[in-house]
Amino acid sequence: MYTMSSEPPPTPRAAGRLSRSGVLEAAVALADREGLESLSMRRLASELGVVPMALYKHVADKDDLVAGMIDQIVADYRAPQPGLDWRAAVRGRIMAARDALHEHPWLRSALERATQRTPAVLGHMDAVAGELRRGGLSYDLVHHAMHALGHRIWGFSPEAFSDGAGSTTAPDAEPAPVDPAQLAAMAERYPHVVAIALDTAQRAPGGACDTEAEFAFTLDLLLDAVSSLHAAGWRSR
Numbered sequence: 001m002y003t004m005s006s007e008p009p010p011t012p013r014a015a016g017r018l019s020r021s022g023v024l025e026a027a028v029a030l031a032d033r034e035g036l037e038s039l040s041m042r043r044l045a046s047e048l049g050v051v052p053m054a055l056y057k058h059v060a061d062k063d064d065l066v067a068g069m070i071d072q073i074v075a076d077y078r079a080p081q082p083g084l085d086w087r088a089a090v091r092g093r094i095m096a097a098r099d100a101l102h103e104h105p106w107l108r109s110a111l112e113r114a115t116q117r118t119p120a121v122l123g124h125m126d127a128v129a130g131e132l133r134r135g136g137l138s139y140d141l142v143h144h145a146m147h148a149l150g151h152r153i154w155g156f157s158p159e160a161f162s163d164g165a166g167s168t169t170a171p172d173a174e175p176a177p178v179d180p181a182q183l184a185a186m187a188e189r190y191p192h193v194v195a196i197a198l199d200t201a202q203r204a205p206g207g208a209c210d211t212e213a214e215f216a217f218t219l220d221l222l223l224d225a226v227s228s229l230h231a232a233g234w235r236s237r
Contacts, residue, residue, distance in 0.1 A: 018050065020058040024068045028104065031069065036106035041065070067116045073100055073107060075120040086135025087223050093128055094219060098155030111154050128153050137230050144236060145226045152219055 026048055031039050041062060045052040059065040077100060080092030101107050114121070125146070132142045151158055187194040204210055 018048065018054060018058060020068065021072075023048070023055060023058045024065070024072045027065055028069050028072060031106045032104055036066070036110055039065075063116075066110050067114065067118050070107070070110055070114060071118045071120040073104055074124050076100075077124060080131075086131050086137075087227060089131040089134070090128055090223060091219060093124070093131065094149070094153055094155060095216075096155075097124070097153065098215065101155045108154075108156050111151075111156075112158070125153065132226070135227075135230065137226070138235070140236050141226065141230055141234055145222075148222055148226070149219075152215075152222070157215060157218065 023044070027039060027044055030044060030047055039062075041052050041055055044065075045055055048055075055065075059068060074097075077093065078096040080089040080096075084092065117125075128149070129142050129146055132145055133139065137145065146153070183194065200209065
């Protein structure tokens with residue numbers, strides 16, 4: 001038996017009420033919920049209650065859409081507290097970028113694929129370089145420091161043979177069972193690799209790498225090195 005609902009059916013959003021910022025906000029929310037691979041112009045249009053062609057008044061194509069999504073998040077990076085020295089300010093900007101990756105898991109792959117240096121992207125790069133320069137570093141050293149930091153200014157560090165972009169093992173994950181004979185064979189052939197893995201397994205739950213601590217360790221190592229080079233009056237050849 002069918003009953004009539006007292007609630008009116010949802011009405012599609014008028015295309016004329018759309019704006020670029022509104023389209024980008026909806027795209028970010030959709031990617032946060034379903035992942036970047038699920039994002040398409042058709043899927044986004046359905047989410048907004050408009051026909052796909054209505055979106056093209058605000059974004060040129062999907063590349064422009066993703067570039068705008070990146071811009072919207074990067075522009076909202078948390079700024080460091082006033083009064084910090086240059087080293088702490090650089091660290092603060094980079095860790096703010098890393099926090100954004102945790103909030104938007106799709107962002108790393110979007111940044112890795114990006115080909116456009118959009119205004120917010122250039123603004124973040126300029127802000128990091130500006131903090132280095134504010135510390136009295138020469139533009140020569142700032143240039144080399146930016147290259148050394150690389151992807152870290154966006155909050156991540158690519159590594160070969162990882163389990164996937166940005167993947168981590170849960171701290172409470174159960175370690176995978178290890179065949180003693182296979183482990184012994186591996187230890188004989190690759191003694192240092194196995195020694196590192198065994199040491200990590202003894203110190204960390206589940207044998208998982210602490211990616212947060214490792215990221216901060218490498219960042220601090222780089223900033224210490226840049227600071228030492230600055231103090232020594234380093235110049236490139």
